[in-house]
Structures are given as structure tokens and as C-alpha cells.
Amino acid sequence: MGCTGGVFGPIFVIMEPEKTKISIFKLRQRWQGAQERDFDRYEKKIREILEQEEKLSFPVPAYVPQILIFLFILIFPMLYIGDPVTRSVIGLDWRELMNFYFPVLMSIGVFGLNLNFLVPNYILNKRYGIYFVYNAVVILVTCFLREVVFFLIDRAPDQGVNYFFNSYMFSSVKGHFSYWTVFSFVVLVCLVCIICVFYRLISAQILRGFVVREQKRSRLQYELEFLKNQLSPHFLFNTLNNITALISIDSKRAEKSMTELSKLLRVTLYQTSDDAIPLEEDVEILRMYGNLEKLRLDDSFDYRFDVELENPKVMIPPLVAMPLVENALKHSKNPKGKSFAHISIKQRGNELVLETANSNFPKVHQSPKKASGLGLSTFQKRLEMLFVDKAEYNAYVEDGVYHSRLKIRLAEGA
Numbered sequence: 001m002g003c004t005g006g007v008f009g010p011i012f013v014i015m016e017p018e019k020t021k022i023s024i025f026k027l028r029q030r031w032q033g034a035q036e037r038d039f040d041r042y043e044k045k046i047r048e049i050l051e052q053e054e055k056l057s058f059p060v061p062a063y064v065p066q067i068l069i070f071l072f073i074l075i076f077p078m079l080y081i082g083d084p085v086t087r088s089v090i091g092l093d094w095r096e097l098m099n100f101y102f103p104v105l106m107s108i109g110v111f112g113l114n115l116n117f118l119v120p121n122y123i124l125n126k127r128y129g130i131y132f133v134y135n136a137v138v139i140l141v142t143c144f145l146r147e148v149v150f151f152l153i154d155r156a157p158d159q160g161v162n163y164f165f166n167s168y169m170f171s172s173v174k175g176h177f178s179y180w181t182v183f184s185f186v187v188l189v190c191l192v193c194i195i196c197v198f199y200r201l202i203s204a205q206i207l208r209g210f211v212v213r214e215q216k217r218s219r220l221q222y223e224l225e226f227l228k229n230q231l232s233p234h235f236l237f238n239t240l241n242n243i244t245a246l247i248s249i250d251s252k253r254a255e256k257s258m259t260e261l262s263k264l265l266r267v268t269l270y271q272t273s274d275d276a277i278p279l280e281e282d283v284e285i286l287r288m289y290g291n292l293e294k295l296r297l298d299d300s301f302d303y304r305f306d307v308e309l310e311n312p313k314v315m316i317p318p319l320v321a322m323p324l325v326e327n328a329l330k331h332s333k334n335p336k337g338k339s340f341a342h343i344s345i346k347q348r349g350n351e352l353v354l355e356t357a358n359s360n361f362p363k364v365h366q367s368p369k370k371a372s373g374l375g376l377s378t379f380q381k382r383l384e385m386l387f388v389d390k391a392e393y394n395a396y397v398e399d400g401v402y403h404s405r406l407k408i409r410l411a412e413g414a
Helices: 009-051 064-081 084-090 094-123 128-154 161-168 179-247 251-270 279-296 322-330 373-386
Strands: 302-309 340-348 351-359 391-398 401-409
Touching: 009 179, 064 094, 094 128, 094 179, 128 161, 128 179, 179 251, 179 279, 179 373, 251 279, 279 302, 279 322, 279 340, 322 340, 322 351, 322 373, 322 401, 373 391
Parallel strands: 302 340
Antiparallel strands: 340 351, 351 401, 391 401
8 A cells, every 4th residue: 555645654564464465364264274174084994904904014205206297298199199080180109208208208208307406406406506607507408409310310321420510500401409498497397396396385385284283182192191190199199188177077979089080091091092082981080080079079169060062973182172171170279268160061963062151269379370280281282183163262360250152163074
């Protein structure tokens, strides 16, 4: 947008870059979401292939698919050229075939040379001068080879090497060469070089995105395992103490709590290592955890755990919402008054919503950020990793009540 003067002119100059940054940021987010969906789809296909043990298992170099593509480019026109009717109509001869196939063959050669050698060794290393020199040599060699091929087709019995170098090469004696020929080869090589550069850069970005994704996944898996190992002994110690104290007061409740603890430890050990588990099983883990945590609270504690599941069998990653439930119970104890923790889980269609509301009493000596602990930090990272652009999380404190809400758009047919 131009600046027409006056007090508003400088504002336009300042705002336009901001709009551009916002547009680039939104485009980046959309492309990142598309890339993650592609990775998930390809990963699913790879897993399906690996599960099919009856299929032939044999190592294949990465360049084999490229060779197959190039062979298709070469062989497919022969179906048309090999038709006798076609040859008789358009009058194909060896010269016409070379006019068609030579640029194709040279394009494949230049593409392979640039893709596998010149671009990675010179363009990516910012050695542009040498790159252009090599391609100039490629153009000269290509033109020379073209002259040799057409000379072998056109030559008379008495025309030898001397005739080729003195009269035929790079001349219009037989109408086979012109300045347009050189110009077309230069344009062709330039287009191939541009395509190779973009192909290599885009491939590098895709590979980088995949590696970064796997690094994040590995780091989050480590943090999740660390979180389990950190919480389990502390939680187990407190729960066993509570059950021990409860035996002399209410033996039936103590027995029920011990059964729940046994189930919780079993599913935590064996089921949460899977990539996804049924929603009803994940909710049951949260329910058992809440019931056992409630043992350390007095009878006046107001605890609610409401569940509405339209499709209990829908698959989700395990323990995604555990930090929210843990946080609601951990920081809800009011030493001077009434305490409560209300947890609601609802699933309809492809939408899953978890809401918590609890009396807010974090430890006085901890900052709000530190009070959230490793659990919520890992929780937010897992959301970004597992549900790119498909999860919304927000938390706030209002009138002494801590509210959190997690909304996840589940995959269709999950």
C-alpha cells in the first residue's frame, strides 16, 4: 500500500509488514498441519506394510524408484511410435526419433547429475560459481554429443572424422544445427537446474520436518516415562498409607481401594505403552486415580466425576488428560474451608471435551508456572505433538476457582 502523505502515511508503512508476518504465520501453520497429516498417513501405511508378513521382504535402494520413473518416460512413447499406422502417417525415421529422444535422454542425465551431485555439493554449500561452470560444461558436452549422434545418422560413406570437425560440427550443412538449438538446450538445462534445486530444498525440508517430529516424539516419550516414574512412587506411597489407615476404620472401603490400586497399576504398566487405547479405558484410569486420591481428603471434600461417552470405543493416546485431573485434585485442598474438584468428560461425534473446576489453593512458596509442574508442561507439548491444529486448551482462575478446558477433534473413524 502506498503512502499519500499526512499523518496516516507512516501508519500504513508500519502496518503492512505486520499483516505480511501474520499471513506468513498462518500459511506456515496450515502447511505444518498438512505436513503432520501426511506424516501420519504415511506412517500408517508403513505400519500396514510391516504387518503384512506374507509380502516379499527384500532391501531396495532409494534410487530404484527413480530409475523406474525414468524407464516409464522412455518406454511409454514407444507404444505410440511402435504403431505401424502411426509411423506411416507421420513418417518417423531415425532422425525424427533422435529429435524426440535425445532431449529426453539428456534431460534425464542432467536431472540425475544435478539432483545427486551438483546441487547437494555446490548449491547447498553456496559454491554457486562452480555450479554454473559445471552446468555450462554440461551444455557444451550435450551439444557436442548431439552433433555426434546426428552425424552418425547423416554421414555418407566417404565422410569421416575430419569432415565432422571441419565441416559438420556446429554448422547448418545438413539443417541439423542452429542458434535456436543452443538456446533451447540452455533453457532446458536452466529449467532442469531450477527444478532440481527446488526439489532438493523441499525434500530436505520434508526430511527435516520428519526428523524434528521424531525427535519431539522421542523427547515427549521420555518425559512421559519420567513423569510416570516420578509420580508413581509418591502416589503409591501415599495411597498405601491411606489404605493402611483405612483398614481399621472401614475394611470394605480399604479392600475396594486396594482392588482399584491394583487395577490402576496394571493398566498403567501394560496399556499406557500403546500408541492409542479405547476412550472408556482411559476414562476408567482417570476415575480410579481420582477415587484413590480422594482417600487423603476428608468427607467434606466435594468431588464429582461426570462422564458422557457416545462412542466409548473411540481410540485416543493414553493419559493425555491425566495432568488436568491430577492438577485439579492436587491444588484444590483448602486448609481453612470447603474444597471441591469437579471433572466432566463428554464425547459426541468426533469431539471430546474435558473440563475441570476446582478450589484454587496452590502451594504458597511456588510460582503459578512452577506449581503446574512437569505434568502440565509435558501435557501441552504432547497436545502440540499428537493433535496439531486439532486440540484447544485454556485455563484461567475466576473468583477463586481454577477452570481448565480441553477440546479435541478426534480423527474420523478413530
